[in-house]
Amino acid sequence: MKPTPNKCDQKLGAEVNAYLKKKSVQTPMTYQSYSNEEQQENIIGAVNSIMDTLGLDLEDDSLKGTPKRIANMFVNELYWGLNDDYFPRSMTVENKMSYDKMIVVKDITSMSACEHHFVTIDGKCSIAYIPNKKVLGLSKINRIVEYFSRRPQIQERLTEQIFYALEYILETSNIAVVMEGVHYCVKSRGVEDTSSSTMTSKLGGRFKACPDTRSEFLNLIK
Numbered sequence: 083m084k085p086t087p088n089k090c091d092q093k094l095g096a097e098v099n100a101y102l103k104k105k106s107v108q109t110p111m112t113y114q115s116y117s118n119e120e121q122q123e124n125i126i127g128a129v130n131s132i133m134d135t136l137g138l139d140l141e142d143d144s145l146k147g148t149p150k151r152i153a154n155m156f157v158n159e160l161y162w163g164l165n166d167d168y169f170p171r172s173m174t175v176e177n178k179m180s181y182d183k184m185i186v187v188k189d190i191t192s193m194s195a196c197e198h199h200f201v202t203i204d205g206k207c208s209i210a211y212i213p214n215k216k217v218l219g220l221s222k223i224n225r226i227v228e229y230f231s232r233r234p235q236i237q238e239r240l241t242e243q244i245f246y247a248l249e250y251i252l253e254t255s256n257i258a259v260v261m262e263g264v265h266y267c268v269k270s271r272g273v274e275d276t277s278s279s280t281m282t283s284k285l286g287g288r289f290k291a292c293p294d295t296r297s298e299f300l301n302l303i304k
Contacts, residue, residue: 084162084232085170085225094251095169101250107242109233111164118157125153160195163232170225172251174216184295186210187220188303190227196267197234205237205263208303211248212256212288212295223248237263237282245284256287258299 102108116124129149133140140146162168188208196203207227211218230243245259260283269276288295 084158084165084168089171089225090168091171092167092169094172095166098169098247098250099166102243102246105242105246107239107246109164109235109239109243121157122150122153125156126150129153161233163229168229170222170229172218172222172226174218174251177213177215177217181213181217184210184212184299184302185217185220186299186302187223190224192227192231192240192261192263194231194233194235194237194240194263196265197236199267199271200234201266201270203231203235203237203263203265205231205261207244207259207261209244209248209260210258210289210299210302211252211254214252214254214256216252216254218248218252237261237265237280241282241284245286249286254287256289257284258286258289258296259284260300260303 099108126149129152130140133145133148138145140149186208187210190207190209192203192205192207194203194205195201209223209227226247227244230240230247241259241261244261245257248257248259249255260281263280263282264278265280268274268278285296289299290296
């Protein structure tokens with residue numbers, strides 16, 4: 083479910099997404115301005131058409147509420163991360179203690195959807211950074227992962243978006259992001275491979291340039 087307004091930062095969301103555009107990793111969007119209600123109304127009409135085309139009985143008591151349920155799910159549960167307004171508040175504090183070792187948050191849950199088929203990507207993400215002037219509240223890292231996961235995605239772009247959002251907020255490139263995803267577009271259709279997963283990573287600063295730092299991070303998240 084999308085976060086409440088008091089947990090969001092609309093200004094930061096606009097700034098971060100402008101930074102992602104600059105880095106060419108923003109989600110392709112037309113930025114049409116529809117209200118929440120208009121979005122749901124349009125989706126209800128489209129799902130009605132799909133179900134009717136499939137020959138489903140929209141008068142059946144089990145099916146008649148499905149278009150409305152799907153519309154609410156798309157707008158308020160699965161894809162709210164398309165809206166800059168819902169970017170999580172990401173409070174940083176000054177690194178007064180001059181902490182210069184890595185901070186690692188591992189096995190963060192990521193539930194997203196493949197933009198090619200709109201089916202689930204079930205993943206987990208591990209992130210590390212070495213502070214410069216700022217330290218970020220730990221739960222904010224999880225919320226940033228959730229925000230970018232809650233939109234149709236490809237895993238490569240999702241990994242990059244998380245990296246550059248943290249780079250912008252923390253004002254450092256000493257960041258590492260590793261993501262593993264089980265793609266149900268592979269598992270439930272097409273090749274129907276039920277056991278494979280996909281790994282992606284984005285490393286910057288010392289994580290990219292220094293083999294010892296990279297090895298320490300990879301050992302910590304094993």
